[in-house]
Amino acid sequence: MFGRKRKPEDFSAELRAHMALEADQLRAEGASESEAVRAARRGMGNLTTSEERFYERNRWMWLDQFGQDLRFALRQWYKSKGFTAVAVLTLALGIGANTAIFTLVNAIVLRSLPVANPAQIYRLGTGDNCCIVSGYQTNFSLYSYALYRALRDGTPEFEELAALQVQMAPLSVRRDGSPAPQVFSGQFVSGNYFRMWGVNAFVGRALTASDDTRDAAPAAIMSYRAWEQAYGRDPAVVGARFAIDGQPFTIAGIAPPGFYGDTLRADPPDFWLPLAAEPLLRGRNALLERADQHWLYAVGRLKPGGQPGAVEARVNVELKQWFEQNTGENFNRQRIDTQHITVSAAGSGMNDLxxxxxxxxxxxxxxxxxxxxxxxxxxxxxxxxxxxxxxxxxxxxxxxxxxxxxxxxxxxxxxxxxxxxxxxxxxxxxxxxxxxxxxxxxxxxxxxxxxxxxxxxxxxxxxxxxxxxxxxxxxxxxxxxxxxxxxxxxxxxxxxxxxxxxxxxxxxxxxxxxxxxxxxxxxxxxxxxxxxxxHQRFGFDRTDRLIVRMQAAFNGYSPERLYQLFQQLSARLAALPGVRTAAFSLNTPMAGGNWSSGIYIEGHPLSATGETRDSSSWLRVSPHYFEAIGTRLVRGRAIDDRDTPSAPMVAVVNQAFARKFFPNQDAIGQRFGMNSFAHVHDYEIVGVVEDAKYSAAREAAWPTFFLSYLQMPPGCWNNSAMARSNYPRFLELHVARQTRNLEPLIRRTLAELDPNISVVGVLTFSDQLGNTFxxxxxxxxxxxxxxxxxxxxxxxxxxxxxxxxxxxxxxxxxxxxxxxxxxxxxxxxxxxxxxxxxxxxxxxxxxxxxxxxxxxxxxxxxxxxxxxxxxxxxxxxxxxxxxxxxxxxxxxxxxxxxxxxxxxxxxxxxxx
Known part of the structure; x- marks a missing residue:
């Protein structure tokens, strides 16, 4: 079949030559011309059939016939141009729609992380906790640094077990010689983070274990996207000095294109910083040495042949041993046996998009x-x-x-x-x-x-x-x-x-x-x-409202300094042309998250273990907050200028909070507290506001209480999580209709008031809601x-x-x-x-x-x-x-x- 082939024309000529020789032989034997030709033809059989068999035996007939069919089809459709155009357009819409959707399915759902051998990547935990928690989690997904180290050192089944910060942190970044800082997102990771993924730097080098020590010079890795978009792929960025939240860092390398870390998300990290640098940036609010603060994910690469089941058994033994040795005020020994860790595959990334x-x-x-x-x-x-x-x-x-x-x-x-x-x-x-x-x-x-x-x-x-x-x-x-x-x-x-x-x-x-x-x-x-x-009722007004997201390095600010700063901030912003009311808060409606905590209500019984059965969302706000966002005060009063650090601590609750915890009582005048039963008398409820949705548009408003941004129980300023809750991240402005070009004025006002404050973005409440949907x-x-x-x-x-x-x-x-x-x-x-x-x-x-x-x-x-x-x-x-x-x-x-x-x-x- 693949050798030198005889042509059909040659075979036909050979058949006719044999027939001519046979006819000549018959004529020589005395037959007439016509009889000789007829007899020769009869002797040779059906020449057409022989030629067809020769043709079929010397090629792949199905391929040949397919070629014929293909040429005929192309001619047919070329002759019917109008019909062909309509049919192709119809099919393009149908096939194109399916392919477009599959493109997203493949990129978001099916594709693995762009790392080496993603099938070996496993995560300790299954939940999608977004924040920092204390005490027990039952099914552990978040870890303190101390617990992470214990698990890392006690599980030899992993080639590498890395830790990474749960939440992205906004960073104020300024390159040496640049006049103003820019706002980027950052993530603290362990020194073996990039080695665990099997990812090398695109330019320079990746972080190593030597970078993740207290004595190491602060180093950071920049994402390829930030390098390309903000610095034009300038090779001099590698090795350059940058001020990150006011602290000097050297850019050690650039991450490879397409690498976004552990999760496919709309806001991947722009910088990766070693965990050892966390105290440098957060000061007294650092979490690194807080054994009771769980704020890290743990992701590892199993050794070849490693079994997830065996690893899960080992890490659960390590977890219980660690709890036995590290019980404290927030730990109940009776609950140690209920704590466990599930080892889950993470090669396709943690859940987000x-x-x-x-x-x-x-x-x-x-x-x-x-x-x-x-x-x-x-x-x-x-x-x-x-x-x-x-x-x-x-x-x-x-x-x-x-x-x-x-x-x-x-x-x-x-x-x-x-x-x-x-x-x-x-x-x-x-x-x-x-x-x-x-x-x-x-x-x-x-x-x-x-x-x-x-x-x-x-x-x-x-x-x-x-x-x-x-x-x-x-x-x-x-x-x-x-x-x-x-x-x-x-x-x-x-x-x-x-x-x-x-x-x-x-x-x-x-x-x-x-x-x-x-x-x-x-x-x-x-x-x-x-x-x-x-168009549902959200509990706040969307018209003529602006949201300003800030990033500020307030580490070391005393309550008095913060009080003075934000008093000045409120006054300066309220004086801007077109601004009717200015306020600030830790979170803002429908921004994608909120804080929650267990609460102890005066007169409510505790569980058999002495723990609270109650929990609620909460938010720290400034005076005029409800006026600025358009939430209606139902009874009592709102947070106002009387609520200073030295004044009695008060709270305003929403209607859902009042219905849930005081169904047959007047909520005003009731008291409650957070963290432990010893704080049950901390806050007095002085007002009730209408329900507003802060996180989930499809759900009813959650029970929520609102605290003054300056009022904390004694000693809480030394608690990193509580102190950090005092740092407002959002400004809310009620502006006059037709007000334009406020963003440059806002940026200039904040920069003049405190250089530590950067503006991440300004948008309207309508845009905020629009992005939510x-x-x-x-x-x-x-x-x-x-x-x-x-x-x-x-x-x-x-x-x-x-x-x-x-x-x-x-x-x-x-x-x-x-x-x-x-x-x-x-x-x-x-x-x-x-x-x-x-x-x-x-x-x-x-x-x-x-x-x-x-x-x-x-x-x-x-x-x-x-x-x-x-x-x-x-x-x-x-x-x-x-x-x-x-x-x-x-x-x-x-x-x-x-x-x-x-x-x-x-x-x-x-x-x-």
């Missing part, structure tokens, strides 16, 4: 799959509608001896060529679509962490979908072409075909109508849900787009079938017109047929819901989890979706119906 978007992407992938099914039904319908000529061609082939399988293969090849062209165009749609999706999903973010460029997995997915699509919409026309009787097909050439073809066309329209109704209903539900989310907006907008595309495709399909019906009934319509049928009567006849098909689609959906198909129930449960303020079976949405579908169907069928009224009876009868 994956948790937030996995379910949404699954829903969108299912919706885009429905769009593709509608597109397939549409293309199949168009192929059936134009199939009369192709069926005649197939009949001629079969009459000439072509096998049924050969005809099916030829027709499927045409479909595959069409789908592959659509897939190629779909890749371009997916490339642009994925970027549009990312723009919606990360609106307001300073960084988009997902790369939407087509990867090999994405291209393979697009190819697989294209092939499957070609088979799906091509199998019905191929089957119809192969089952025709050649004689009857040739006798009916040029006439329209009915029967199976017509039934299938109408069935496909029914399927398109049913799937379109599903998508339109889903789009309506999700759009209504988004509207309910965005990026995920919901992405689902709703795409559902609306898919519903619109599905409706358009269904209408195109209905138009095609109706136009085909008009063409096939030309004679009938002509006769009816000749016998006196009126123009409105003809239109009504055509529209009745079209609406009957749409009605079948609506009935199909209704029957599916009534019978409770498992797929419908499963889809309904998934969608219900995404809805807010509306049920999945809302009759208004369902009725509206059906009405839209019927209205669009009428418009699609009206054009060919009007055309039918213009048929000339005499001309119609002549064509028949």
């Amino acid at each position: 994956k948790t937030a978007y996995a379910e949404a992407l699954r829903i969108l992938l299912a919706a885009s799959g429905l769009v593709l099914l509608i597109a397939c039904a549409n293309i199949a319908n168009l192929l059936l509608a134009r199939g009369a000529a192709s069926r005649v061609q197939a009949s001629i082939r079969m009459a000439l001896g072509a096998a049924r399988g050969r005809v099916i293969r030829q027709t499927l090849t045409e479909s595959l060529v069409l789908s592959l062209m659509g897939g190629a165009a779909g890749l371009a749609v997916a490339w642009g679509g994925a970027r549009l999706l990312l723009a919606i999903a990360f609106r307001g973010s300073r960084y988009v962490p997902v790369d939407a460029s087509p990867s090999p997995a994405v291209i393979a997915f697009a190819l697989l979908v294209s092939v499957a699509t070609g088979v799906l919409f091509g199998v019905v026309p191929a089957w119809l072409s192969s089952r025709l009787d050649p004689a009857s097909a040739l006798r009916g050439a040029g006439r329209s075909t009915g029967g199976s073809s017509t039934i299938l066309q109408r069935s496909l329209v029914v399927i398109q109508a049913a799937l379109s109704l599903v998508l339109l209903t889903g789009a309506g539900l999700l759009a209504s849900s988004l509207g309910n989310l965005e 990026n995920r919901d907006r992405l689902i709703a907008r795409l559902a609306e787009l898919f519903g619109l595309v599905a409706l358009l495709l269904a209408c195109v399909g209905l138009y095609g079938v109706t136009a085909y019906s008009v063409a096939s009934r030309t004679a009938e319509i002509g006769i009816r017109t000749a016998l006196g049928a009126t123009r409105p009567g003809v239109i009504a006849m055509i529209l009745r047929g079209a609406l009957a098909q749409i009605g079948c689609g609506l009935a199909l959906i209704g029957c599916g819901l009534a019978l409770g198909l498992p797929v419908s129930l499963w889809a309904g449960r998934i969608l219900q989890s995404e809805l807010f303020g509306i049920r999945g079976g809302d009759p208004v949405i369902l009725g509206s979706a059906g009405s839209v579908l019927i209205g669009a169907a009428l418009l699609a069928a009206l054009v060919p119906a009007r055309r039918a009224t213009a048929i000339d009876p005499i001309q119609a009868l002549r064509t028949e």
Whole structure:
């Protein structure tokens, strides 16, 4: 097969040479010329059959035939440019939508971390704690530095066990010689952090264990993104001195492109700093040596052959031993046996974007799959509608001896060529679509962490979908072409075909109508849900309000210094043009997090172990805070200028707090405390405000109490976590309408007042809320787009079938017109047929819901989890979706119906 081959022409010439020699021999023996030629031909057999066998034996026939089919398909589609353009565009939308969604699924859900051998990476813990906790966690996910070291030294199964700070920390960074600092995010990590990941520096070197010691010169690693965007990839950055939160650091190296650490998130670290440098930046508020403060994740690389189960058993022994040796005020020995650690795989990263978007992407992938099914039904319908000529061609082939399988293969090849062209165009749609999706999903973010460029997995997915699509919409026309009787097909050439073809066309329209109704209903539900989310009562005012996020190094500031600073800050900001009220707080509404704590309420019983059963969110605020954000005071008074460090400590609670802890009492005048029962009398409730949502828009407001930013129980200034809660991070401004260009004035005012204060960003309350709903907006907008595309495709399909019906009934319509049928009567006849098909689609959906198909129930449960303020079976949405579908169907069928009224009876009868 792979050697030197004889050409078919040479073989034919050889056969004819043998035949000529045989004829010469017969003539020499006395036969006449004609008899000699006839006898020689009889002796040689059927030359055509021999030549065909020689041709087939010397090549891969299936490949040769495929080449023929491919060339024929390309010629066919080139001749029908209009049809080809419509079909390719339809397929590009369907395949492109699926590929765009899969691009995000692959990047967010399926892809592993960009590190060496991610399958060896395991995490100690499973939870997603966001903050700093004390005491017990039951299922441990956070660790103090002391506990991390004990686990690291006691688990030889790990090649490396690294520690990393849970929360990103905003850093004020200034390069030597630069006039002003910039705000970046940073993360404290252990010295073996980069070695554990198996990641080397792109430029310079990574952190090492020698950097993570108290005596080491402060060093930091900069992310590639920060190096590129902020410093233009200046090679002199490596080795340069930077002031980070006022302390000198040397940039040891640049992390490689694409490395973002342990978690795919919208705010990855810009700098990685050694854990040993944490006390340098935080001063007396440092957590490094606090054994009771759990603020680190622990992630490690198992040695080859290491078993997670064996590691889990060992670390749990180490955990209990550590607790036995380190019990203190906040530890209860009776609970030591309930503490445990779960070892979990971490090669794909810790949950963040994956948790937030996995379910949404699954829903969108299912919706885009429905769009593709509608597109397939549409293309199949168009192929059936134009199939009369192709069926005649197939009949001629079969009459000439072509096998049924050969005809099916030829027709499927045409479909595959069409789908592959659509897939190629779909890749371009997916490339642009994925970027549009990312723009919606990360609106307001300073960084988009997902790369939407087509990867090999994405291209393979697009190819697989294209092939499957070609088979799906091509199998019905191929089957119809192969089952025709050649004689009857040739006798009916040029006439329209009915029967199976017509039934299938109408069935496909029914399927398109049913799937379109599903998508339109889903789009309506999700759009209504988004509207309910965005326009609910949040408990604060969104109009004419600004949020300023600050980063400040307040380490070492006394309560008196802070009081003076923020008094001046409030006065200076309130004096700016257009500012009505200025306040500040630890957190701000819907900023993505809040502090919570166990509380001890005067008169409430304790548990058998002496611990509190109560907990609440809490927030430190300045005077005028509720006025600045527009939260209504219900009873009593708010935090005001009377609440100084030397005044009695007070609290304001929200209505949820009052309902939960004082259901049959007046909350004002009640007392409570935090941290231990000894503080139960610390705070007196002096006011009640309306409920406001601070973290979860889909949930009721959490019980929350508000404290003055300066009032703390004695001794708490020496507690790092409590002291840090005194450092406000947000300014809230109520401004006059039409106020513009405040941001430069705010920045200049803060810099003049205290150089330690940097502005991270300024945005409106409306933008803050808008960013909160990026995920919901992405689902709703795409559902609306898919519903619109599905409706358009269904209408195109209905138009095609109706136009085909008009063409096939030309004679009938002509006769009816000749016998006196009126123009409105003809239109009504055509529209009745079209609406009957749409009605079948609506009935199909209704029957599916009534019978409770498992797929419908499963889809309904998934969608219900995404809805807010509306049920999945809302009759208004369902009725509206059906009405839209019927209205669009009428418009699609009206054009060919009007055309039918213009048929000339005499001309119609002549064509028949």
